[in-house]
Amino acid sequence: MELHILGCYAATPRTISNPSGQVLEMKNHLFLIDCGEGTQVQLRKNKIRFSRIRHVFISHLHGDHFFGLPGLVSTFRLLGRDLELHIYGPKGIKEAITLLLKLGDSWTNYPLVFHELESKEPELIFEDDQLTVETIPLNHRIYTNGFLFREKLGERKLNIKTATEYGIDKCYYQKIKSGHDIVMGDGTVIPNQKLTFDPPKPKSYAYCSDTAFLPSIVQQIKNVDVLYHESTFLESEAHLVKKTKHSTAKEAATVAKDADVGTLVLGHYSTRYKSIQPFKDEALEIFPNVELADDGKVFRFWQN
Amino acid sequence: MELHILGCYAATPRTISNPSGQVLEMKNHLFLIDCGEGTQVQLRKNKIRFSRIRHVFISHLHGDHFFGLPGLVSTFRLLGRDLELHIYGPKGIKEAITLLLKLGDSWTNYPLVFHELESKEPELIFEDDQLTVETIPLNHRIYTNGFLFREKLGERKLNIKTATEYGIDKCYYQKIKSGHDIVMGDGTVIPNQKLTFDPPKPKSYAYCSDTAFLPSIVQQIKNVDVLYHESTFLESEAHLVKKTKHSTAKEAATVAKDADVGTLVLGHYSTRYKSIQPFKDEALEIFPNVELADDGKVFRFWQN
Structure with a gap:
């Protein structure tokens, strides 16, 4: 069970960093979470087999979380995929992807299944015999969901x-x-x-990006093993979070502390900062278990 | 006057190659021609100032020529651009870009001017006192134009x-x-x-990608200094060109020879080939002045 960070920087792709995208490996699923421009190249760099991705979760329709999806869908077609691809994302995502495919007269030869989201309450959006995925409604400039992945209690x-x-x-x-x-x-x-x-304790992972400080999610993500929470800014730029509806590292750590999570992973750093270490330092003042996401990094929290 | 190759490989972006995108510097203009996924990162790598790009020409709406455009348009906004951006491309391009911006509630704060193309005859689409740009209608699976850039005869x-x-x-x-x-x-x-x-001889550049072998363009591009012509395949894969509506290196060289161009630049190579040198070898059998495009390469033909 692994978490591959493909990209974890805010806004524009750069030569040295990528916008949001990550792959969560859980119970033999490879879940792709967000898909900024360049995600398919990052998947290749990280040697993730494209055919193992069957579910894509898009938090919101800002470009840095979404503009890599049309290309990925097209590449799957060029590679001769025949497996279903399920895409979960805000209402409008189907119209966008299908328009782009229509304009290129290049409809997929594999089934593309859209699950459009518009509820402002948490919803169960995927379930099989081993795990569930729920939305975590967030507070950003446009309609945005985080995602909560929970293993089910296994057999004794x-x-x-x-x-x-x-x-x-x-x-x-x-x-x-x-x-x-x-x-x-x-x-x-x-x-x-x-x-x-007793069966092994079920593992859980919550992805919360992008969002303003939102204490109301604490109840839903209480005690998750790992929380990925955006920290676009440091407290020194706290004056920017209200307008942009992002969080500081301190705010992310406050959510982690109140929800009593196992580990907090920070990411979605503004590209204004030359180093990401200050994000960890700031969060550690509030919460003890802090990790920094970075492009290409692989976390194996659950193997301890 | 320079030609920067940002990407010149067909189909999917890879860790080692990029889809179509190039910048032509002509008479103080920086024209961006095609914009596959990753083009904005390639622009950064090639140290091209974003603000100098005011005109983008999109040949057709296949992803490998176009899926980098939404991100580029968004990045221009994030960088605080206020200059107009003119986008020339097939009908539908405006709907696609505006839908993506609308879904992200992130309309540009600079003027975005679309020039949608649908004529099957060559059209003058840009003109100032120093140069002209015309479409070169091509023969591909979907509506596609090449572009012909011609300097005007200068003062004596x-x-x-x-x-x-x-x-x-x-x-x-x-x-x-x-x-x-x-x-x-x-x-x-x-x-x-x-x-x-006498004033210097006006320079000219023709971009022809993607297209099946199309002898009818010879008249329009007669005697251009530089012709970029796609060569997706070698003759050994000639059986693929009819269905895919691409060209072989030999076919590209035949067009170059018949049009009596100065230099032929090959590109849009299928990623099935391990080396691009055979494209040059094949073309040289037909036409003597052949160059191979490659990602990051800069041509300075006109400084001789």
């Missing part, structure tokens, strides 16, 4: 040693892993707790 | 030595440069030819 782990000692037949193992007690031939009940270990 | 150059010998007052110099004879006080007529040199 079989304690093979105990099960063998009790002489339980293998055909009951699946029943045990599902949480059932076992009734032996003599009527003795062996409680499930004796036969199993 | 004053022969100061002769003018001084005749004792002609400086106030007549402009009249002489405009081509007039001079009548001296005693009625003697000094013919303009004695007082001037």
